[in-house]
Amino acid sequence: MSALTVEKVWKEYGDQIVLEDVSITVEPRAFVALVGASGSGKTTFLRLLLGQETPTRGKILLDGVPLPPEPGPDRGVVYQRYSVFPHLTVLGNVLLGMEMSGSRHAARLFGKRRAAAVAEAREMLAQVGLDHVEQKYPAQLSGGMQQRLALAQALVMKPRVLLLDEPFGALDPGIRAEIHALMRRLWHEHPMTVVMVTHDMAEAFTLATRVVAFERRRDRPEEKLRYGASITRDIPIWPPRRAGLPSLIRPGRDGPALAIPQSE
Numbered sequence: 280m281s282a283l284t285v286e287k288v289w290k291e292y293g294d295q296i297v298l299e300d301v302s303i304t305v306e307p308r309a310f311v312a313l314v315g316a317s318g319s320g321k322t323t324f325l326r327l328l329l330g331q332e333t334p335t336r337g338k339i340l341l342d343g344v345p346l347p348p349e350p351g352p353d354r355g356v357v358y359q360r361y362s363v364f365p366h367l368t369v370l371g372n373v374l375l376g377m378e379m380s381g382s383r384h385a386a387r388l389f390g391k392r393r394a395a396a397v398a399e400a401r402e403m404l405a406q407v408g409l410d411h412v413e414q415k416y417p418a419q420l421s422g423g424m425q426q427r428l429a430l431a432q433a434l435v436m437k438p439r440v441l442l443l444d445e446p447f448g449a450l451d452p453g454i455r456a457e458i459h460a461l462m463r464r465l466w467h468e469h470p471m472t473v474v475m476v477t478h479d480m481a482e483a484f485t486l487a488t489r490v491v492a493f494e495r496r497r498d499r500p501e502e503k504l505r506y507g508a509s510i511t512r513d514i515p516i517w518p519p520r521r522a523g524l525p526s527l528i529r530p531g532r533d534g535p536a537l538a539i540p541q542s543e
């Protein structure tokens with residue numbers, strides 16, 4: 280059920296050691312926030328989980344099975360920018376993944392299969408509050424709406440793991456609070472494990488079940504490249520958050536939200 284196991288993973292680029300002996304077990308349905316100084320290897324770690332990079336040493340397992348050495352539909356990803364295709368409409372963006380996986384050569388679906396995919400895409404757009412703009416293009420949307428679209432595009436493929444690389448980092452504070460509420464609801468409602476890189480500690484503690492810090496344990500400036508970062512802090516959030524369930528102690532804080540945040 281979407282458990283990630285990272286065992287003694289190292290990542291080196293030439294002479295530079297970026298990650299050093301990283302081990303972590305992520306339980307199914309967790310929401311892990313990765314924090315750490317710039318250059319500490321957070322994005323590199325996310326790319327390893329995505330399958331865009333392979334570890335120099337060590338292994339990564341998803342539900343006990345080694346990760347395939349390439350990205351696949353079981354892992355969705357949203358970046359800070361450029362996650363969506365500018366030349367496709369909102370609906371086209373959400374349909375694309377289904378069309379690609381349903382028809383590898385033509386990348387198009389026809390007849391009943393297309394109608395079912397369109398219905399599914401529309402349902403997903405409604406979940407993120409974008410059903411009223413399905414014929415618009417990304418450039419016609421605000422930054423917050425583009426990130427909602429990126430979430431819809433990733434989630435419609437039903438990933439077991441959703442990887443987020445500073446997805447809300449470029450948004451204004453008001454919009455960010457709104458999209459946090461949406462993100463929390465999506466995590467409650469979709470059976471996925473989430474790993475999110477963020478520079479924003481408040482965001483990490485607002486959304487995550489666990490906050491994990493990457494840091495170089497040794498940092499002699501003259502030998503900087505010889506030391507990679509590893510996990511130095513692993514903080515469980517208290518009171519615990521559990522996917523799909525209200526918080527036992529503060530039900531108003533963390534439970535599955537009922538309202539769909541208004542799109543701007």
Ligand SMILES: Nc1ncnc2c1ncn2[C@@H]1O[C@H](COP(=O)(O)OP(=O)(O)OP(=O)(O)O)[C@@H](O)[C@H]1O
Nearest residue numbers: 292295297315316317318319320321322323324476
């Ligand atoms: N493909 C690559 N080839 C060579 N070096 C790389 C490559 N990808 C990352 N690095 C190096 O790995 C180090 C860690 O980069 P990474 O982007 O993972 O850090 P980060 O913690 O995500 O930083 P930031 O918070 O600034 O985004 C950097 O020194 C970077 O130059």
